[in-house]
Amino acid sequence: MTTDSSRGNPLRIVLADDHAIVRAGLRAELGPSFDVVGEADDAEGAIDVVRARRPDLVVCDLHMPRGGGLAVVSACATECPIVILTVSEAESDLLEVVAAGAAGYLLKTTPLDDLRAGLRRAARGEPVFSPSLAALVLGEFRRLAKAAGTNPLSERERGVLQLVARGHTYGDIGRDLSISPRTAENHVRNILGKLQLSRRADLVRYAVEHGLD
Amino acid sequence: MKKFASARLASVVNRPLLPTERSLLLALLAARWVAIAWLGGLLIVGWGDLRRPAVAVGVASAELALCVLATWLFTHAPRGLTMVPFVVVDVVLAAALYTADGAAYATGHVFGTSQNLAGQWPLLATLHAAVVLGPWTAGLAAIPIAASRYLGAAANDVGPMTAKHHVSIFSTVVFLGVAAGVGGTLARLLRRVETEVATGRARDEVARTLHDTVLQTLALVERRTATSDPELAAHARRSDRELRAYLFGAAADAGGSLEARVRQAAEQAAARFDTPTVVNVLEDGCRLSTEQLAAVAAAVGEAVANAAEHAQAQRIVVFAEADRDSLFASVRDDGCGFDPSADCDGHHGVRQSIIGRMTDAFGRAEIDSAPGRGTEVRLWIP
Numbered sequence: 001m002t003t004d005s006s007r008g009n010p011l012r013i014v015l016a017d018d019h020a021i022v023r024a025g026l027r028a029e030l031g032p033s034f035d036v037v038g039e040a041d042d043a044e045g046a047i048d049v050v051r052a053r054r055p056d057l058v059v060c061d062l063h064m065p066r067g068g069g070l071a072v073v074s075a076c077a078t079e080c081p082i083v084i085l086t087v088s089e090a091e092s093d094l095l096e097v098v099a100a101g102a103a104g105y106l107l108k109t110t111p112l113d114d115l116r117a118g119l120r121r122a123a124r125g126e127p128v129f130s131p132s133l134a135a136l137v138l139g140e141f142r143r144l145a146k147a148a149g150t151n152p153l154s155e156r157e158r159g160v161l162q163l164v165a166r167g168h169t170y171g172d173i174g175r176d177l178s179i180s181p182r183t184a185e186n187h188v189r190n191i192l193g194k195l196q197l198s199r200r201a202d203l204v205r206y207a208v209e210h211g212l213d
Numbered sequence: 214m215k216k217f218a219s220a221r222l223a224s225v226v227n228r229p230l231l232p233t234e235r236s237l238l239l240a241l242l243a244a245r246w247v248a249i250a251w252l253g254g255l256l257i258v259g260w261g262d263l264r265r266p267a268v269a270v271g272v273a274s275a276e277l278a279l280c281v282l283a284t285w286l287f288t289h290a291p292r293g294l295t296m297v298p299f300v301v302v303d304v305v306l307a308a309a310l311y312t313a314d315g316a317a318y319a320t321g322h323v324f325g326t327s328q329n330l331a332g333q334w335p336l337l338a339t340l341h342a343a344v345v346l347g348p349w350t351a352g353l354a355a356i357p358i359a360a361s362r363y364l365g366a367a368a369n370d371v372g373p374m375t376a377k378h379h380v381s382i383f384s385t386v387v388f389l390g391v392a393a394g395v396g397g398t399l400a401r402l403l404r405r406v407e408t409e410v411a412t413g414r415a416r417d418e419v420a421r422t423l424h425d426t427v428l429q430t431l432a433l434v435e436r437r438t439a440t441s442d443p444e445l446a447a448h449a450r451r452s453d454r455e456l457r458a459y460l461f462g463a464a465a466d467a468g469g470s471l472e473a474r475v476r477q478a479a480e481q482a483a484a485r486f487d488t489p490t491v492v493n494v495l496e497d498g499c500r501l502s503t504e505q506l507a508a509v510a511a512a513v514g515e516a517v518a519n520a521a522e523h524a525q526a527q528r529i530v531v532f533a534e535a536d537r538d539s540l541f542a543s544v545r546d547d548g549c550g551f552d553p554s555a556d557c558d559g560h561h562g563v564r565q566s567i568i569g570r571m572t573d574a575f576g577r578a579e580i581d582s583a584p585g586r587g588t589e590v591r592l593w594i595p
Contacts, residue, residue, distance in 0.1 A: 019429060087428040088457060089491075108432040109453070111439065131530045135493030138534075142495065165493060166589070167530025167545040189547070 009036040011123050014053060014074060016046035017061040017085070022108070026059065029112055034119070043067035046160030047075045057123040058082040062105070065192035070097050081122045089132045095140055098192070099199035104128025114129060126185060127192050134188075137195055144198060152194050160187040233403040237344045238294055242287055245280050248333050252276060255328060262318055268366050269317035269330060272310055276334065279306055295345045300338075304354045307331065310362035315365030323369040324378060339389045340396045348397025350464055355389040366526060427456060430491035447487050454480070471499050472504055475542070476512030479531045486521035490529040499535040507576035507595055509533070509542055512567045516544035516590040519563045524548025526590060540576075542592040550582045567592075 011034050015023045018041045027036050038053045039045035039069065042065040050058055050072070062069040062084050069084045070093060076082060077100065078201075084097055084105040096103055103122040106115060107130075118128045138161050145151035151158065163173045170181040170188075177184070252273050256263075262426075263269055279302065293299060314330035315323045323329075335358045343351035362382045366374065434449040472494040473582040483490035499506075513531060520526045526548035533542035564580050567590060571578040576594035 021433065022429065025433060086290070087432050088424065108429070109435050109450075112436070131491050131532065132493055135495060135532065139495045142497065146497075162532075162534070166532045166543045167491070167528070167547075 012037045012055045013089050014038040014049050014055045039096050042108050043071035046072045050076045068187040073100045073102045082205045083122045095136050099195050118175040129164055129188055131167045133163050138165055157191050159189050160184055178213045231407050233407050241341050249280050264319045265317050268313050272313040300342045303338040307334040310334055310356040310364040311361040315369035320370045323366050339393050343393045343397035344400040348394045351393035351397050352390045355386045359386045406418040471496050474506055474510035475513050475533050478510040479517045482514045482518035483521050486520040494533045496535050498537055500537045505574040508570045512570045512592055515567055520546035540594045545589040547587045550584045550586050550588050
């Protein structure tokens with residue numbers, strides 16, 4: 001994946017949020033290293049803009065008319081990374097949207113520097129994992145383990161995920177487990193992949209059980 | 214006593230019908246029509262036994278009229294079915310059937326045969342009263358009905374009442390009393406559950422609306438004023454936290470749950486210094502005792518307060534994972550850290566307190582820190 005930001009070119013992003021004031025605010029605050037090539041105020045509009053402009057990254061609100069962030073992620077996650085912006089981490093849909101392929105989520109109250117760093121990481125293909133998201137995913141795998149009898153995650157993966165949930169950085173994790181930070185990141189990426197896989201398997205199983213095609 | 218009873222009555226009667234009540238009254242209405250059919254059948258089949266047919270036809274017509282009235286009320290003015298006058302007429306008429314029974318049939322009918330003009334009417338009237346007026350008030354219906362049974366016996370020229378007769382009538386009283394009690398209590402329970410569900414749903418509605426608009430705005434204010442007006446930003450952050458706690462706190466309202474306790478302890482401790490704190494708790498049927506849960510929550514609170522006050526932390530992350538009989542919790546801050554080997558008083562006090570709390574709860578604590586690298590407090594039970 002080309003990382004335009006490393007070459008000094010601004011990152012091409014699409015902003016999708018049904019509140020114009022939020023979009024305007026982000027556009028102003030993100031600064032010159034981000035180039036807003038398109039905007040949308042509902043899910044269908046967002047999908048159209050993404051397909052037309054082919055941005056490096058999509059920043060999308062969780063709640064929008066015509067399907068919300070989930071619709072956008074389901075349609076476009078394979079085409080480009082999508083970061084979900086949300087007002088609250090208590091949302092029940094966050095796990096859903098991450099399992100559907102979102103690169104991660106960020107709170108709308110995230111400090112600007114962290115926000116920019118997170119968006120750049122997502123554009124590079126790295127999952128944006130906050131402690132709360134890690135805890136959500138950890139909880140989901142606990143639930144899956146209980147239902148299936150075995151945990152789809154390996155011991156090492158569980159350990160890494162728990163450390164992220166406890167607020168450790170990849171650097172910290174590397175130190176604690178005597179692995180490189182890159183390896184820790186890869187573990188997190190694999191975990192996300194397993195989550196998305198299991199969610200897809202669930203959907204397939206559901207479709208088969210109910211005779212859908 | 215009278216005032217109390219009438220106040221309770223008023224609270225039950227003067228309100229719109231809940232769906233549960235409608236269903237119950239509809240069921241009773243259907244039962245009434247079946248009873249009418251049965252009454253008609255009884256009269257036709259036993260016509261020859263009637264000493265005073267006019268009486269029998271008279272009360273049967275009255276019941277028929279009541280049925281028609283009840284049906285009309287149900288479809289056009291359901292609240293009429295909850296009014297005291299209707300219930301009184303219903304009960305009195307059902308009771309009157311016993312007297313009519315004695316008067317209409319030849320001597321020897323009452324206590325002699327098993328068929329009775331009253332049939333299921335007393336039960337239906339009592340159940341209706343129980344659903345509408347509550348178990349105790351409906352229980353009173355047994356009195357006129359029992360009285361009417363005595364009248365019926367007299368009208369039938371039964372002669373001196375023996376012990377067996379009294380027992381028979383008393384068993385009617387008991388039966389109706391029990392029916393009133395059970396029916397009334399069940400109806401009350403259903404009403405209460407339904408109201409709670411409705412309230413919960415209403416709250417969710419409000420939460421959804423508020424969430425989308427107000428929380429958005431607060432987030433915007435917080436970010437826009439972070440550098441230009443930090444006091445306003447802090448104010449917005451506090452409001453955000455409080456609103457969030459109200460909207461999503463209903464779920465964590467389980468009172469004594471691990472999540473509720475830890476969250477409350479962390480938020481109270483962090484609120485004093487306004488440090489952004491993240492709390493994540495994974496619970497899965499945690500069966501630890503209240504004392505242990507309280508100890509963990511208190512230790513977490515101390516750790517958070519310490520991080521917020523002394524470590525100049527930018528962010529505090531609280532994590533807890535619990536199974537049935539074991540628990541792990543951690544409080545991590547990105548503050549300035551300290552040297553654990555250097556035994557300065559302030560740190561020592563907090564460390565001892567946290568470790569002490571955990572050992573008392575049959576657990577243990579570890580405090581891990583290094584200058585410039587933040588601090589992590591780890592707690593385990595056992």
